[in-house]
Structures are given as structure tokens and as C-alpha cells.
Amino acid sequence: xxxIIGIIIGLIVLVVLVVIHELGHAIVAxxxxxxxxxxxxxxxxxxxxxxxxxxxxxxxxxxxxxxxVKLQGEHDAAHKKGDYGAATFWQKTKILFAGxxxxxxxxVVIFTILALVGLPKILPNQFxxxxxxxxxxxxxxxxxxxxxxxxxxxxxxxxxTVTTFAGQPVNDVQTLxxxxxxxxxxxxxxxxxxxxxxxxxxxxxxxxxxxxxGSTLSQRQLIRATWSAxxxxxVTTGQFTWVTFQGLGQLVGDFxxxxxxxxxxxxxxxxxxxxxLQRAGESVAGPVGILGTIFPAAGKAGPTEVFFLAGIIxxxxxxxxxxxxPALDGGRWFVTALFKVLKKPLTKDRxxxxxxxxxxxxxGLIVLVxxxxxAKLFN
Numbered sequence: 001x002x003x004i005i006g007i008i009i010g011l012i013v014l015v016v017l018v019v020i021h022e023l024g025h026a027i028v029a030x031x032x033x034x035x036x037x038x039x040x041x042x043x044x045x046x047x048x049x050x051x052x053x054x055x056x057x058x059x060x061x062x063x064x065x066x067x068x069v070k071l072q073g074e075h076d077a078a079h080k081k082g083d084y085g086a087a088t089f090w091q092k093t094k095i096l097f098a099g100x101x102x103x104x105x106x107x108v109v110i111f112t113i114l115a116l117v118g119l120p121k122i123l124p125n126q127f128x129x130x131x132x133x134x135x136x137x138x139x140x141x142x143x144x145x146x147x148x149x150x151x152x153x154x155x156x157x158x159x160x161t162v163t164t165f166a167g168q169p170v171n172d173v174q175t176l177x178x179x180x181x182x183x184x185x186x187x188x189x190x191x192x193x194x195x196x197x198x199x200x201x202x203x204x205x206x207x208x209x210x211x212x213x214g215s216t217l218s219q220r221q222l223i224r225a226t227w228s229a230x231x232x233x234x235v236t237t238g239q240f241t242w243v244t245f246q247g248l249g250q251l252v253g254d255f256x257x258x259x260x261x262x263x264x265x266x267x268x269x270x271x272x273x274x275x276x277l278q279r280a281g282e283s284v285a286g287p288v289g290i291l292g293t294i295f296p297a298a299g300k301a302g303p304t305e306v307f308f309l310a311g312i313i314x315x316x317x318x319x320x321x322x323x324x325x326p327a328l329d330g331g332r333w334f335v336t337a338l339f340k341v342l343k344k345p346l347t348k349d350r351x352x353x354x355x356x357x358x359x360x361x362x363x364g365l366i367v368l369v370x371x372x373x374x375a376k377l378f379n
Contacts, residue, residue, distance in 0.1 A: 011064050013310045015041065017103065017317060018066035024102030025095055026056075026069045032091040035072035035082035042067065071095075076336055076346040089340055096333045103318035104237060110311035112233030118222035119232065120308050123243070127235040129228035138220040139163060139193070140170050149214025154203040156192065156215070163198070164191035173217045180205060180212040222304075237315055244319045326358020 019041055026036045035055075040046075042061035049059035073083025080086060087095065111119060118136065128135070139161035145152045162170050165179045166188035179188075185207030191200050206212050225232050324334035335354055339346040 009306060013306070013313065015064055015066060017106065017310065017314050020102050020106055020314075021099035021317060021321075022067045022069045024098035024100075025071075028098035029069070029071055029084070029095045030054075032087055032095060033082065034084050034087055034091075034095065036069060037072050038068075038070040040068045040070070075348045076339075076351055077348045089336065092336060093333060096329045097322075099329060100318045100321045103314045103321075104241070107237045107240075107311045107315040107318070108230075108233045110233075110307055110314065111236045112229050114304065114307060114311070115223060115225045115229040115232040115236075118224055118304055119236070120304065121221040121223050123239060125239075126223065127232060127239060128223055129225065129231060132228040133223055133225045133232065136222045136224055137172060138222060140173055140176055140217055140219050142192075142215045143218040144216040146211060146214040149211060150203045150205055151213050151215040154190070154201040156190070156201055156203070157194065160192045160194050162190060162192050164189075166190075173219050176213075176217060184208065184212045237311075240312060241315050241319060244316055248319070248323075325362065326355050327362050328358075331355070331358055 022039065026039055030036055038049075038057040038059060040059040040061050043063040043065055044061050045063075047060045047062050049057055052058050071084040072078075073080055073085045076085045076092075078085030084092070084095070114120075115133075121135065142151065142156055142158055142160045142162065144158055145156065162176060164170060165176055166183045166186075168175070168179055170176045170179070184205050187202055187204045189200055190203050191198060193199075203213070206214070223232065321329040323330045325331040326335065332355065335351065336346065
């Protein structure tokens with residue numbers, strides 16, 4: 001059930017974020033004199049369509065994996081009035097990066113709202129305004145239980161939050177660990193919450209120095225602000241954007257570094273290369289990974305985590321579309337800028353070959369990543 005709910009939540013979030021991205025392209029295109037022919041939610045085949053008063057065909061499509069905007073004369077060589085190709089270089093720049101800006105704005109709005117109600121603290125140096133921000137610790141949660149150990153035998157489950165242990169209130173992870181050690185070998189009452197309901201379990205603790213209780217513990221920290229919430233939202237978006245760029249840099253370094261080291265005749269070097277490639281593979285998640293792993297966990301945790309992940313994915317979409325990868329916004333801009341600098345005409349055939357090749361490579365990578373995601377799910 002969690003998997004199904006997670007996939008539904010994931011699809012909704014991804015579609016909304018991509019539609020907002022495409023809406024940015026459409027708005028800026030129309031403001032710069034480019035004709036928007038179609039604005040679609042999902043991908044063809046088309047399920048329903050209607051011509052709006054402004055002349056744009058609004059369509060709903062059967063594949064719920066995002067959305068698209070179709071502009072008149074999308075090739076750089078197009079020259080008729082209203083064509084994208086007839087726009088100036090600066091106008092094309094604004095149109096191409098409008099989606100990126102929209103995704104960053106969405107991330108800022110999400111993090112600002114969360115800063116008012118409780119923004120998860122993930123980074124050790126996550127930005128706060130000391131004079132305004134209050135940091136709140138959430139209840140201690142059982143994140144994973146050891147099979148056949150006291151916590152599991154008592155009927156506790158992953159996701160339960162412990163409020164009282166052996167008659168003492170539990171305010172943090174260290175308190176629960178200390179109480180476990182103090183009461184090892186005893187049977188103690190544990191008051192916990194599951195899905196908003198409070199219950200009590202009798203736990204027979206082990207009489208050892210390790211794994212007395214038998215559960216991995218976690219505790220979320222939340223940041224709450226008032227007047228500084230917009231500042232926290234903006235700076236937090238910047239911090240996570242930088243971390244995302246760093247992660248991409250590490251990924252590229254591990255991948256190409258691993259490929260290069262594989263050529264070495266030394267066995268230890270090839271072993272290091274394999275580890276590098278493995279790190280690269282483990283750090284990548286595609287649509288299946290997002291829908292099948294991340295969102296089910298968010299569904300269990302609650303709306304705060306779903307919105308937080310939506311903000312992270314939104315800024316990730318922004319980051320990816322700034323990269324000079326053909327078929328993505330940054331790649332289209334890079335190709336246009338390169339031919340402008342070289343003072344060579346970017347013909348329709350040439351542009352289609354460049355973008356088409358980039359798209360095929362991108363689809364190939366998505367297929368490989370998806371295969372990896374499926375393997376991870378089954379493992």
C-alpha cells in the first residue's frame with residue numbers, strides 16, 4: 001500500500017513541477033512575441049484537448065510523466081513572425097531558462113513555507129538567522145528494527161515514535177540509549193505513537209552491552225522561523241543547489257575516473273576503479289527510484305517530508321536544465337551560443353542531429369539508470 005501511495009504522490013509531484021517548468025517557458029515565450037501552439041500536461045498520445053481563447057491548444061495526455069510546451073518554429077533557423085527561431089539571442093536565453101527560474105522560485109516558496117511550520121534540518125551548516133529561528137527536535141523514531149530482538153518481539157515497528165521509556169520521558173536519542181543501558185535485563189514499559197495513536201508495549205531488554213533494545217534510532221530536527229522565513233527559504237535553496245552541483249561533480253568524477261582507471265594493468269587500481277564506478281551507480285536515481293523508494297518513505301513520514309522532497313526535486317530540475325546537455329534547456333542554449341560565437345548558421349538539419357543525438361544518449365542513460373533502480377528495488 002505504501003508503494004502504491006508513494007507512486008501516486010510521486011507522479012503528482014513530478015507532473016506539477018514539470019508543468020510549472022514548462023509554464024515558465026510558455027509565459028516568457030508569449031511575452032517575447034513567440035507563438036505558443038500547445039501546452040500539454042503529460043505526454044502523448046493525447047486524451048483530450050481544447051483551444052483556449054488566446055489560441056493555445058491545451059491538452060491532457062495519457063502518459064503522466066510531466067508536460068511540454070510546443071512553440072511555433074522551434075528551430076533556430078526558423079524566421080517567420082512568431083517563430084522561436086526569429087527571436088533574438090537574448091529573448092531565446094530568457095525563454096530557455098524561464099523554466100529553470102520557475103523551478104528555483106518553487107523551491108524558495110516551498111522552503112519559505114516550511115521554515116514557518118518546520119523545515120527539516122539536513123545539512124550540518126544549514127542556514128538560520130539566530131535571532132529569529134528556533135530549532136525543534138521531533139520525537140525519537142524507530143527507523144529500523146533488528147529481527148528477533150526485544151523491540152521487534154514486543155510488537156514495535158519501524159516508524160513508531162517513542163515518547164516514554166521505563167517510565168521516563170524520551171526527549172532525544174541519547175536519553176533512550178542511556179535508559180536502555182540502565183535497565184538492561186529488565187522488562188520495561190515503552191509508550192509509543194503509531195499513525196497518531198498512542199500505545200504501550202512491554203519490552204524485555206537484553207542483558208548485554210550492545211543491542212540491548214534492538215532498533216536503529218533517528219530524530220529529525222526542524223527549523224522554525226517568523227520574519228526571516230523568506231531569507232531562510234532563499235539561502236536554503238542556494239545551499240541545496242550548491243550541494244546538488246557538488247554531488248553531480250562527484251558523480252562525474254567517479255564515473256569517468258573509474259573508466260580511466262579500468263585501463264590500468266594494476267589489479268589494485270582496477271579494483272579502485274570498480275569501487276568508483278559502483279559509487280557512481282549507487283548515487284544515481286531515475287524515475288523508478290524516485291517513485292518506488294523516495295516517495296513511499298515520504299508517505300510514511302508525512303506531508304512535511306513530501307513538500308521538502310518536492311522542493312529538493314524542483315531545484316534539482318533547475319540544476320539539471322542549466323547543464324550543457326543536448327536536449328535539455330542548458331544544452332539547447334549552449335548549442336545556440338556556440339554557433340553564434342563561431343558565426344556559423346545553425347541549420348534545421350544540424351540542430352536536429354545535435355539535439356536528436358543528445359536525446360538518444362539521454363534516453364539511453366535513463367534506461368540504464370532505470371534498470372539499476374529496478375535492481376535496487378528487488379534487492
